[in-house]
Amino acid sequence: MNKSSIQKTVARYLLEVQAVRLKPNEPFTWSSGWKSPIYCDNRVTLAYPEVRTYIKNALADAIRQRFPSAEVIAGVATAGIPQGVLVADALGLPYCYVRPEPKAHGMGKQIEGHLSNGQRVVVIEDLISTGGSSLKVVNALRAAGAEVVGMAAIFTYGFPIAEQNFASTNVPLVCLSDYDALLLEAQELDYISADAMESLSSWRQNPAQWGQ
Numbered sequence: 001m002n003k004s005s006i007q008k009t010v011a012r013y014l015l016e017v018q019a020v021r022l023k024p025n026e027p028f029t030w031s032s033g034w035k036s037p038i039y040c041d042n043r044v045t046l047a048y049p050e051v052r053t054y055i056k057n058a059l060a061d062a063i064r065q066r067f068p069s070a071e072v073i074a075g076v077a078t079a080g081i082p083q084g085v086l087v088a089d090a091l092g093l094p095y096c097y098v099r100p101e102p103k104a105h106g107m108g109k110q111i112e113g114h115l116s117n118g119q120r121v122v123v124i125e126d127l128i129s130t131g132g133s134s135l136k137v138v139n140a141l142r143a144a145g146a147e148v149v150g151m152a153a154i155f156t157y158g159f160p161i162a163e164q165n166f167a168s169t170n171v172p173l174v175c176l177s178d179y180d181a182l183l184l185e186a187q188e189l190d191y192i193s194a195d196a197m198e199s200l201s202s203w204r205q206n207p208a209q210w211g212q
């Protein structure tokens with residue numbers, strides 16, 4: 001599978017199973033307070049075996065190609081946990097998952113599963129927005145002695161701030177699909193009008209101010 005066909009197929013799947021919803025005239029409100037014409041919940045893909053299997057195999061192939069030295073797969077809690085399990089199983093690699101913060105009770109763990117000092121880890125995330133929460137996981141893994149060789153995700157909005165954050169922390173990122181591919185596929189499937197396309201395109205340029 002070449003990159004463009006993967007981007008197109010994943011975008012189509014996300015639209016078909018309504019893991020992505022586009023509502024430029026009835027925007028969603030993110031936890032950050034941003035108004036957004038798009039809402040993405042890739043956990044929906046788990047309910048569809050064909051989609052789930054395609055994404056699992058595409059992530060596994062991407063890791064084989066980009067991060068062949070990987071020794072452990074780590075999922076980001078919570079949405080990256082099931083995707084990470086699927087990918088680790090496909091690759092025959094050990095698995096752990098990482099919480100945003102250590103538990104406040106019990107053993108106080110932030111990383112669940114076995115991780116040895118110096119092991120090379122690839123992190124699995126479902127969605128990249130600014131990259132902030134994903135990179136907290138990277139910091140936790142590094143603090144535990146792991147070598148994070150990269151991150152793989154299903155979808156990215158492609159915000160410049162995310163690119164800057166990943167570059168500044170020296171974490172290579174590979175994503176199966178992105179916002180541009182999604183809009184093109186939505187247009188091809190007649191999910192959106194030309195006017196809606198213009199609004200959706202402008203949102204990513206300045207998401208903090210869009211809709212105000």
